[in-house]
Amino acid sequence: MDTVKKLELQKIACKVRMGVIEGTFHAKSGHPGGSLSIADILTYLYFDEMKVDANNPAWEDRDRFVLSKGHTAPALYAVLAEKGFFEKDLIKTLRKPDSILQGHPSMRYTPGVDMSTGSLGQGISAAVGMALGAKLQKKDFRVYTALGDGEIEEGQVWEAAMFAGNNKLDNLVAVVDFNKLQIDGSLDEVNSPCPIDEKFLAFGWNVITIDGHNFDEIESAFKAARECKGKPTCIVANTIKGKGVSFMENECDWHGSAPKLDQYNQAMEELNKTLAELEA
Amino acid sequence: MADVIKCATRDAYGKALADLGDKRDDVIVLDADLAKATKTAVFKKAHPERFIDCGIAESNMMSLAAGLSTTGYTVFASSFAMFSAGRAFEQVRNSIAYPKLNVKIGATHAGISVGEDGASHQCCEDIALMRSIPNMVIINPADDIEAFQAVHAAADFDGPVYMRFGRLAVPRINSEDYKFELGKGVLLKDGKDVTIVATGLMVNEALLAADMLKEDGIDARVINIHTIKPIDKDILVKAAKETGAIVTAEEHSIIGGLGGAVCEVLSESCPVPVLRLGVNDTFGRSGPALELLKLYGLDAEHIAEKAKEAVKLK
Numbered sequence: 001m002d003t004v005k006k007l008e009l010q011k012i013a014c015k016v017r018m019g020v021i022e023g024t025f026h027a028k029s030g031h032p033g034g035s036l037s038i039a040d041i042l043t044y045l046y047f048d049e050m051k052v053d054a055n056n057p058a059w060e061d062r063d064r065f066v067l068s069k070g071h072t073a074p075a076l077y078a079v080l081a082e083k084g085f086f087e088k089d090l091i092k093t094l095r096k097p098d099s100i101l102q103g104h105p106s107m108r109y110t111p112g113v114d115m116s117t118g119s120l121g122q123g124i125s126a127a128v129g130m131a132l133g134a135k136l137q138k139k140d141f142r143v144y145t146a147l148g149d150g151e152i153e154e155g156q157v158w159e160a161a162m163f164a165g166n167n168k169l170d171n172l173v174a175v176v177d178f179n180k181l182q183i184d185g186s187l188d189e190v191n192s193p194c195p196i197d198e199k200f201l202a203f204g205w206n207v208i209t210i211d212g213h214n215f216d217e218i219e220s221a222f223k224a225a226r227e228c229k230g231k232p233t234c235i236v237a238n239t240i241k242g243k244g245v246s247f248m249e250n251e252c253d254w255h256g257s258a259p260k261l262d263q264y265n266q267a268m269e270e271l272n273k274t275l276a277e278l279e280a
Numbered sequence: 281m282a283d284v285i286k287c288a289t290r291d292a293y294g295k296a297l298a299d300l301g302d303k304r305d306d307v308i309v310l311d312a313d314l315a316k317a318t319k320t321a322v323f324k325k326a327h328p329e330r331f332i333d334c335g336i337a338e339s340n341m342m343s344l345a346a347g348l349s350t351t352g353y354t355v356f357a358s359s360f361a362m363f364s365a366g367r368a369f370e371q372v373r374n375s376i377a378y379p380k381l382n383v384k385i386g387a388t389h390a391g392i393s394v395g396e397d398g399a400s401h402q403c404c405e406d407i408a409l410m411r412s413i414p415n416m417v418i419i420n421p422a423d424d425i426e427a428f429q430a431v432h433a434a435a436d437f438d439g440p441v442y443m444r445f446g447r448l449a450v451p452r453i454n455s456e457d458y459k460f461e462l463g464k465g466v467l468l469k470d471g472k473d474v475t476i477v478a479t480g481l482m483v484n485e486a487l488l489a490a491d492m493l494k495e496d497g498i499d500a501r502v503i504n505i506h507t508i509k510p511i512d513k514d515i516l517v518k519a520a521k522e523t524g525a526i527v528t529a530e531e532h533s534i535i536g537g538l539g540g541a542v543c544e545v546l547s548e549s550c551p552v553p554v555l556r557l558g559v560n561d562t563f564g565r566s567g568p569a570l571e572l573l574k575l576y577g578l579d580a581e582h583i584a585e586k587a588k589e590a591v592k593l594k
Contacts, residue, residue: 125339125344125371126346
């Protein structure tokens with residue numbers, strides 16, 4: 001990836017992370033940890049990979065994205081706001097009764113949200129349905145979904161994986177945000193779904209493992225997915241939960257708690273510093 | 281009665297799907313390895329390119345149906361009632377009903393009349409489950425004529441619909457010129473002493489019960505409620521006002537089904553005695569369907585007894 005493009009994506013990802021902190025702080029709840037770990041992937045999807053139109057969110061031939069790990073909606077909302085699907089100021093209304101930004105993504109509330117999710121394991125099935133729809137109608141739109149590594153403990157994920165593999169849905173890419181932590185502890189402590197790559201391989205998928213915070217590797221993976229014919233692609237993205245905010249990184253407790261004022265201030269200070277460095 | 285035509289509503293479902301497939305390009309059918317039993321195989325034969333077997337994975341099928349519908353299809357997803365409403369309840373709620381997507385659930389093998397397969401497959405809780413979900417429309421047809429038209433009405437409706445079909449061949453009660461109207465109860469027989477409100481295969485039993493009651497000098501009204509949600513409040517309130525007592529009859533638990541729905545309406549709008557006849561908060565068992573229906577009190581004789589009790593409560 002050329003350095004200008006990379007720098008631009010890094011800046012946007014930093015703003016997306018600010019949106020995550022902004023949203024969860026004002027909501028006094030939400031899930032910052034997994035939102036920060038998926039921020040770079042979502043930035044790449046919406047600012048490079050996917051063909052979408054913020055002025056026409058329901059465009060029939062758009063690429064689709066399903067946030068199967070729906071609790072990390074703050075990251076999706078931040079990236080949709082950056083892309084212009086709605087005003088950035090709305091981020092501050094996250095989880096409020098009159099807001100278009102529900103605690104978990106709802107396609108009926110938010111422009112740009114392609115599927116209502118939040119109950120883990122269901123989003124990937126919906127994405128499989130969309131990919132099947134494209135194939136049956138001989139349309140060339142592609143479908144992307146992001147799963148949590150804890151989420152793939154849900155049996156439904158493997159029902160979906162089996163169907164996608166058997167039906168050769170090569171227009172489908174599932175990213176597993178492999179940040180190694182879930183609510184009750186590390187994957188190992190709870191009920192590890194590892195090895196993730198071998199499982200998806202066994203279900204007939206093309207599997208690519210990357211550093212989910214490295215835009216060169218992210219780009220190569222999505223390009224390779226486009227080239228792969230006859231199989232859906234799973235990108236196992238090694239990530240850091242809480243990435244970009246020092247005190248949130250690799251801390252399980254930041255899965256589902258919002259920053260308080262002093263923590264908000266510190267997080268924004270760190271992210272502003274990162275952004276200033278990128279813009280220097 | 282030798283000339284009574286008997287047909288299972290699931291057979292009408294299969295035929296209606298194939299017919300819809302002829303008329304509409306947007307209709308697509310999913311099944312979970314039960315196509316021969318649910319009768320979606322009839323659609324599969326006619327339109328193989330628009331039939332998808334999802335395998336024994338109902339949860340995935342329901343959420344997949346939701347995603348597929350967003351690409352422009354009217355999706356029918358089929359399995360037994362137990363696995364459609366039961367196993368995949370949460371997928372139906374969160375993936376289909378919450379976003380109000382255009383998915384129709386064709387649930388066959390509902391109720392005790394599944395027969396020999398026994399309690400694990402005799403779903404008597406599906407109406408209660410589906411009724412509790414916002415945005416959900418529930419249709420429980422009484423015969424094959426009604427079932428055939430109900431499938432077309434569901435296809436024309438924009439949003440989720442749960443359709444309940446039976447395995448057992450049941451008597452046809454409607455004529456060929458019957459017109460199904462979604463959400464409208466059907467007055468099958470007028471009467472002034474008591475109203476029997478029935479759904480599904482119990483509608484025929486209700487008509488037979490009304491004949492029996494005539495011999496006891498009781499003039500019973502019979503109403504067919506094929507659309508359990510949204511329920512036809514007007515026809516129920518009118519019946520309560522004019523007959524003063526109600527008996528509900530359904531091949532479903534007495535908890536949360538038609539009986540529950542009728543009580544909810546009447547307790548608020550016109551309280552009168554309501555006696556509920558249904559599966560009495562118990563599991564089924566194996567046996568021939570007709571024997572089981574009698575064993576569980578799901579027949580005309582038991583309806584007539586309930587109606588007499590209801591009249592005494594007036």
